[in-house]
Amino acid sequence: MTNLQTEDFSKWYLQTIQQAELMSYSEVRGCIVFRPDGFELWERIQQEVNRYLQSEDIRNVYFPMLIPKSYFMKEAEHVEGFAPELPWVTEVGNEKLEEPYALRPTSETMIGQSFHEWIKSYRDLPYEINQWANVFRWEKKTLPFLRTSEFLWHEGHTAHANEADARKRTLHVLNFYVELLEKFLAIPVYVGKKTPSERFAGAVDTYSVEAMMQDGKAVQAGTSHYLGTKFAEAFDIRFLNQKNQHTLVHTTSWAVSTRLIGSLIMVHGDEQGLVLPPKIAPTQVILIPVGPYKKEPKILTKLNELKEQLKTVGIRVRLDDSDNTAGFKFNKWEQKGAVVQLELGPRDLVKNSITLKMRDLTEKETVSLEQLVPTIEKYMNDMQQRLLEKARQRATSNEYTNIQTLQELKDHIKNCRETKKTPGFVLIGWDGSTETEAIIKAETGFTTRIIPFQAPVEKEFDLVSGKPAKYTVWIARAY
Amino acid sequence: MTNLQTEDFSKWYLQTIQQAELMSYSEVRGCIVFRPDGFELWERIQQEVNRYLQSEDIRNVYFPMLIPKSYFMKEAEHVEGFAPELPWVTEVGNEKLEEPYALRPTSETMIGQSFHEWIKSYRDLPYEINQWANVFRWEKKTLPFLRTSEFLWHEGHTAHANEADARKRTLHVLNFYVELLEKFLAIPVYVGKKTPSERFAGAVDTYSVEAMMQDGKAVQAGTSHYLGTKFAEAFDIRFLNQKNQHTLVHTTSWAVSTRLIGSLIMVHGDEQGLVLPPKIAPTQVILIPVGPYKKEPKILTKLNELKEQLKTVGIRVRLDDSDNTAGFKFNKWEQKGAVVQLELGPRDLVKNSITLKMRDLTEKETVSLEQLVPTIEKYMNDMQQRLLEKARQRATSNEYTNIQTLQELKDHIKNCRETKKTPGFVLIGWDGSTETEAIIKAETGFTTRIIPFQAPVEKEFDLVSGKPAKYTVWIARAY
Numbered sequence: 025m026t027n028l029q030t031e032d033f034s035k036w037y038l039q040t041i042q043q044a045e046l047m048s049y050s051e052v053r054g055c056i057v058f059r060p061d062g063f064e065l066w067e068r069i070q071q072e073v074n075r076y077l078q079s080e081d082i083r084n085v086y087f088p089m090l091i092p093k094s095y096f097m098k099e100a101e102h103v104e105g106f107a108p109e110l111p112w113v114t115e116v117g118n119e120k121l122e123e124p125y126a127l128r129p130t131s132e133t134m135i136g137q138s139f140h141e142w143i144k145s146y147r148d149l150p151y152e153i154n155q156w157a158n159v160f161r162w163e164k165k166t167l168p169f170l171r172t173s174e175f176l177w178h179e180g181h182t183a184h185a186n187e188a189d190a191r192k193r194t195l196h197v198l199n200f201y202v203e204l205l206e207k208f209l210a211i212p213v214y215v216g217k218k219t220p221s222e223r224f225a226g227a228v229d230t231y232s233v234e235a236m237m238q239d240g241k242a243v244q245a246g247t248s249h250y251l252g253t254k255f256a257e258a259f260d261i262r263f264l265n266q267k268n269q270h271t272l273v274h275t276t277s278w279a280v281s282t283r284l285i286g287s288l289i290m291v292h293g294d295e296q297g298l299v300l301p302p303k304i305a306p307t308q309v310i311l312i313p314v315g316p317y318k319k320e321p322k323i324l325t326k327l328n329e330l331k332e333q334l335k336t337v338g339i340r341v342r343l344d345d346s347d348n349t350a351g352f353k354f355n356k357w358e359q360k361g362a363v364v365q366l367e368l369g370p371r372d373l374v375k376n377s378i379t380l381k382m383r384d385l386t387e388k389e390t391v392s393l394e395q396l397v398p399t400i401e402k403y404m405n406d407m408q409q410r411l412l413e414k415a416r417q418r419a420t421s422n423e424y425t426n427i428q429t430l431q432e433l434k435d436h437i438k439n440c441r442e443t444k445k446t447p448g449f450v451l452i453g454w455d456g457s458t459e460t461e462a463i464i465k466a467e468t469g470f471t472t473r474i475i476p477f478q479a480p481v482e483k484e485f486d487l488v489s490g491k492p493a494k495y496t497v498w499i500a501r502a503y
Numbered sequence: 504m505t506n507l508q509t510e511d512f513s514k515w516y517l518q519t520i521q522q523a524e525l526m527s528y529s530e531v532r533g534c535i536v537f538r539p540d541g542f543e544l545w546e547r548i549q550q551e552v553n554r555y556l557q558s559e560d561i562r563n564v565y566f567p568m569l570i571p572k573s574y575f576m577k578e579a580e581h582v583e584g585f586a587p588e589l590p591w592v593t594e595v596g597n598e599k600l601e602e603p604y605a606l607r608p609t610s611e612t613m614i615g616q617s618f619h620e621w622i623k624s625y626r627d628l629p630y631e632i633n634q635w636a637n638v639f640r641w642e643k644k645t646l647p648f649l650r651t652s653e654f655l656w657h658e659g660h661t662a663h664a665n666e667a668d669a670r671k672r673t674l675h676v677l678n679f680y681v682e683l684l685e686k687f688l689a690i691p692v693y694v695g696k697k698t699p700s701e702r703f704a705g706a707v708d709t710y711s712v713e714a715m716m717q718d719g720k721a722v723q724a725g726t727s728h729y730l731g732t733k734f735a736e737a738f739d740i741r742f743l744n745q746k747n748q749h750t751l752v753h754t755t756s757w758a759v760s761t762r763l764i765g766s767l768i769m770v771h772g773d774e775q776g777l778v779l780p781p782k783i784a785p786t787q788v789i790l791i792p793v794g795p796y797k798k799e800p801k802i803l804t805k806l807n808e809l810k811e812q813l814k815t816v817g818i819r820v821r822l823d824d825s826d827n828t829a830g831f832k833f834n835k836w837e838q839k840g841a842v843v844q845l846e847l848g849p850r851d852l853v854k855n856s857i858t859l860k861m862r863d864l865t866e867k868e869t870v871s872l873e874q875l876v877p878t879i880e881k882y883m884n885d886m887q888q889r890l891l892e893k894a895r896q897r898a899t900s901n902e903y904t905n906i907q908t909l910q911e912l913k914d915h916i917k918n919c920r921e922t923k924k925t926p927g928f929v930l931i932g933w934d935g936s937t938e939t940e941a942i943i944k945a946e947t948g949f950t951t952r953i954i955p956f957q958a959p960v961e962k963e964f965d966l967v968s969g970k971p972a973k974y975t976v977w978i979a980r981a982y
Binding site for chain 1: 594
């Protein structure tokens with residue numbers, strides 16, 4: 025039997041997210057519809073991010089989506105980075121606007137203008153806010169969740185009295201993103217700093233958490249930027265310090281987006297469909313009646329009882345009492361990534377037990393109804409750990425740290441293609457030149473992902489130039 | 504002393520929302536920035552709406568913000584109603600788009616297209632979803648929160664097998680809106696049906712909850728529409744019924760928006776600033792140290808203890824230990840609508856008590872620290888009731904039900920202007936003609952608000968034509 029997931033990962037992905045009813049296509053170029061199960065994944069991520077924000081006393085705000093053209097012009101690198109992807113509102117009703125508005129690709133400029141107005145004194149600092157918003161980047165190639173013309177994200181923006189405080193926030197958020205991905209989404213990450221060519225347009229330093237998909241490609245899953253005084257200069261954001269001097273603030277910004285949904289599917293999904301970490305799954309338990317349950321109303325009565333019982337302890341449970349066959353239901357809920365599948369038939373009822381199957385395991389098990397709640401809770405915890413461990417092992421086995429030259433990299437890629445393996449993440453030495461990055465990209469499609477905080481080994485020589493390496497860098501193909 | 508609120512209500516409103524730091528102006532025409540305290544009001548409304556949606560098993564989704572021009576063209580009344588206010592995206596980067604996209608003013612068309620794809624059989628019905636989104640209506644006159652070019656709202660969209668089911672949902676939501684306004688926002692409402700001229704563009708029937716501001720003007724605070732089969736026809740939304748016939752669905756849509764924030768301020772605010780119902784107030788308790796508290800560190804220690812204690816029982820509490828004077832703080836937190844103000848000084852400490860003042864009352868009271876939590880909880884409940892009652896009495900005293908002719912209406916308005924009273928809500932008889940509505944509007948600025956479900960009296964004759972009245976209608980000036 026062919027395995028679509030290994031044969032054609034892209035096709036598998038597109039099929040999986042549609043069968044699971046996470047999204048639909050729309051007729052708007054590169055924009056998708058987030059259906060209930062897709063949007064709920066986002067809502068659960070939002071809850072986790074809001075929890076962090078609240079614990080840090082960072083409050084939510086909302087800024088206008090339309091950005092005057094003149095705002096973009098104020099920070100040169102910023103406008104250069106975003107200009108080609110900006111949709112413009114030029115007319116209202118039948119009238120041309122004097123100054124066109126861009127649909128925001130990010131809000132540094134808009135928020136910079138407000139920081140200019142709000143921040144007066146050192147007493148106002150740090151000034152830390154967050155926005156949940158839709159943003160727009162009209163990219164050439166789009167892919168549901170991972171790269172869409174409109175996407176949803178949160179963007180944190182902070183201003184500080186000095187560089188040290190600003191850098192502290194940048195890294196504190198980065199650490200939160202590591203936790204969010206590893207503990208909540210069960211996605212192991214690679215953490216570090218971006219090279220200048222991959223930096224956010226207008227940042228001094230961009231830090232990123234990168235995740236490896238099952239096809240070995242990378243997703244930049246969350247970024248945190250130290251912006252220095254660049255936006256403070258562009259928007260004249262100054263405060264009166266304790267010596268009564270007007271001083272530029274140091275700003276940061278950071279974001280995770282609905283890309284995370286795509287990563288979640290690509291990291292955990294299997295041939296049968298979605299596999300979701302229990303902490304985020306919209307359906308944690310699916311109850312399915314089996315056997316001649318229409319003749320034995322006791323079965324549905326019992327299932328409804330169980331449903332209420334599980335709800336009471338906070339488990340997200342659904343009962344599928346539709347007219348479909350049990351086989352159809354098993355398949356459907358497997359596609360949708362229901363975590364625990366419980367079947368109840370006449371024989372179970374007699375024994376006061378139920379048949380349980382975890383989504384990521386193959387075996388079924390009989391559980392006594394008395395033990396049901398603690399068993400489910402334990403099994404869900406176990407599965408959450410198991411998924412992270414499995415993803416970590418897979419990632420580790422797709423790391424290549426012994427490649428020394430461009431030729432070796434090419435051979436590696438060729439060899440992987442022939443043996444149907446993924447070329448994964450490759451650790452290389454880098455002399456810090458953009459030439460090296462450009463040559464690697466042109467010849468292999470690999471891009472520099474991050475300079476990791478902790479490299480498994482330190483590389484001595486640049487992959488391309490052979491010069492002494494200044495940095496050790498992860499490179500990979502990326503979404 | 505002049506009273507700005509009664510002298511110049513608009514000026515008072517604009518001053519109040521800025522002093523309370525709910526919003527800032529932006530350079531984008533008619534768009535505002537929602538600052539933390541302003542946005543938190545919206546977040547608390549969101550929680551209440553989400554609670555309703557969840558209890559009704561209506562799930563959240565997200566649709567593209569950009570709507571292809573051709574979609575609007577499909578429902579004639581709809582496009583006619585919205586066309587003049589639509590901002591258009593015509594370019595991306597430097598390239599002209601083949602078909603322009605509108606920024607959504609509402610999503611019936613976008614969602615209609617998806618309903619067409621998703622709904623196949625009677626088993627899929629009712630199909631009920633909700634979206635939280637930013638929407639755009641480029642109106643001539645704007646006012647922060649109440650009428651902005653971009654605003655935030657939720658929009659529910661449902662499809663049903665028949666008219667009865669669709670109408671049931673329309674009214675069920677309307678009842679929820681009544682509850683939301685009266686029980687949560689402490690805003691008494693007038694409930695009923697809109698006249699055809701005030702209907703949502705494309706609706707068969709529009710129902711509305713209307714609220715009376717302190718200047719007697721109306722705000723349409725929430726609407727629920729029965730759309731019949733109009734959008735089903737435009738987007739070919741059909742299902743296979745139990746007799747195997749392809750049948751048009753009946754759809755509904757309904758919304759409340761960030762207008763509610765404006766209403767909240769205009770209904771409850773006073774000369775000192777914001778007055779907020781305890782259930783929604785971002786700051787329920789403000790703790791303020793008084794006397795020489797810097798020399799007596801015990802005071803701040805105690806206040807920090809109290810803060811933790813109040814937090815633990817779920818009260819939203821802040822401690823103002825800034826360098827400002829106590830007088831400055833009292834004033835500031837009054838402006839911001841903090842519900843309960845607690846001052847602690849050396850004398851209170853000795854007596855193990857604290858000085859309490861409710862935002863809407865003038866007297867201070869001493870409360871023993873042992874009794875603090877139950878006292879606050881009781882007082883907040885009392886205030887929640889009190890605000891609703893006060894607003895209801897004010898509204899009732901500004902209802903005019905004895906005006907029979909256009910001349911009497913004009914006299915009433917003139918008389919109110921001279922005595923500095925608000926002309927309020929006027930109950931009139933209406934023969935059902937658009938002429939009557941047009942004449943009233945042209946000559947007095949009053950518009951038909953609703954045909955109430957329960958009129959205090961039934962009117963016999965049309966205000967303008969003198970013909971027998973078909974309906975009894977509330978008219979008022981409106982925001």
